[in-house]
Amino acid sequence: MILAITGATGFVGRHTVERALSAGHHVRALTRRPQSDRDGVEWIAGALDDTGALARLVTGVDAVIHIAGVVNAPDRAGFVAGNIEGTRAVVTAASDANISRFVHVSSLAAREPDLSLYGWSKREAERVVADSPLRATIVRPTGVYGPGDTEMVDMFRLARFGLALTPPRGRVSLVAVEDLAALLVTLAGQDLPPGSLFEVDDGTALTHAALARAIGRAMGRPRLLPVPLPAAAVRLGARLDRWWRGRGAKLTPDRANYLLHPDWVADPARRPPPFLWSPRIPTDAGLLATAQWYREQRLL
Known part of the structure; x- marks a missing residue:
C-alpha cells in the first residue's frame, strides 16, 4: 500500500513510518522541515494549513493515517488550530481525493472533553x-511512551532519587509506541465499518503509585516512594512549571486537570478485537526500554 502519514516526524509518527516500511508499504509523509532521502519514503513539504501540500500528500494513496496534532498549547486558539482545523484540512483533502480508508489518531482525553482544552479539541x-x-477509524490511545518520547522523562529523572510525586488518586494505563504504530498500520489496511472507534492500551490498569513503582524498577530503584500530592498542589505545580519553562512546560494547568481525573484506562469494550491487534509489550518491559533509551540519549 501507499500510506499518507501526517505527523510523520513526531514521536508516534516516526515509529509508524518505521512500521509501515518494515511491513513493505510505501510512505508519503508531510514535513515542515527538510528531511534526508530515504528508500520507501516520499517527503511532501508543507503543513496542515497548506492545501496544496495536503492535496499532493493524499492523491493516489490507499489510506491516510492522521497523527499530527498538538498536546500542549498556550491557549484555546492553539488547540483549535492544531487539532480541530488541522484535522478538518486533512479530512477535506482526503475526501476530495476519494480516499477509501482514513485512520485518525485521537486521545483517551477525548472521552472527557469538559476536563481540558486538549480533550475538548480532540x-x-x-x-x-x-x-x-x-x-474512518478513530483510535484513542492512553498514555503513549517508549524510545523517542520526552513527555515522561521528568518522572524517570525523579525516580533516580527513589521518589515520585503523583496525583492524589486514580488509575491509568499505557501503550508502548511500537504497539500503537503496529495497530495504526494494520487499521490502514482494513475495511472496517465507518465510525469504528477503539480505545487502546496494553491491558494493564495501574494506580498512580503502581506506575511510579514500575518506573522505579525500570530505573533500578525498586524501593521508590510514591508521594501523592493534593489536587491544590498539582495545580500550583502547573502554574510554577509554566512560570519556569514557559511554552516548554510539561505540567500545564490544562494537563493538571487531566491528571486529576480518576480514570484513564481504556474501556475493555472498546479495545480492538484480538484477531485484529493485541499489545506485545508489557508495561514493565516497555518502561525498561524507555529508561535505557533515556540513558543512551543522556537525558537522565
Whole structure:
C-alpha cells in the first residue's frame, strides 16, 4: 500500500513510518522541515494549513493515517488550530481525493472533553472525522511512551532519587509506541465499518503509585516512594512549571486537570478485537526500554 502519514516526524509518527516500511508499504509523509532521502519514503513539504501540500500528500494513496496534532498549547486558539482545523484540512483533502480508508489518531482525553482544552479539541476533531464521508477509524490511545518520547522523562529523572510525586488518586494505563504504530498500520489496511472507534492500551490498569513503582524498577530503584500530592498542589505545580519553562512546560494547568481525573484506562469494550491487534509489550518491559533509551540519549 501507499500510506499518507501526517505527523510523520513526531514521536508516534516516526515509529509508524518505521512500521509501515518494515511491513513493505510505501510512505508519503508531510514535513515542515527538510528531511534526508530515504528508500520507501516520499517527503511532501508543507503543513496542515497548506492545501496544496495536503492535496499532493493524499492523491493516489490507499489510506491516510492522521497523527499530527498538538498536546500542549498556550491557549484555546492553539488547540483549535492544531487539532480541530488541522484535522478538518486533512479530512477535506482526503475526501476530495476519494480516499477509501482514513485512520485518525485521537486521545483517551477525548472521552472527557469538559476536563481540558486538549480533550475538548480532540473530541471536536473526532466530530470532524465522524461527520465526513470518509470510511474512518478513530483510535484513542492512553498514555503513549517508549524510545523517542520526552513527555515522561521528568518522572524517570525523579525516580533516580527513589521518589515520585503523583496525583492524589486514580488509575491509568499505557501503550508502548511500537504497539500503537503496529495497530495504526494494520487499521490502514482494513475495511472496517465507518465510525469504528477503539480505545487502546496494553491491558494493564495501574494506580498512580503502581506506575511510579514500575518506573522505579525500570530505573533500578525498586524501593521508590510514591508521594501523592493534593489536587491544590498539582495545580500550583502547573502554574510554577509554566512560570519556569514557559511554552516548554510539561505540567500545564490544562494537563493538571487531566491528571486529576480518576480514570484513564481504556474501556475493555472498546479495545480492538484480538484477531485484529493485541499489545506485545508489557508495561514493565516497555518502561525498561524507555529508561535505557533515556540513558543512551543522556537525558537522565
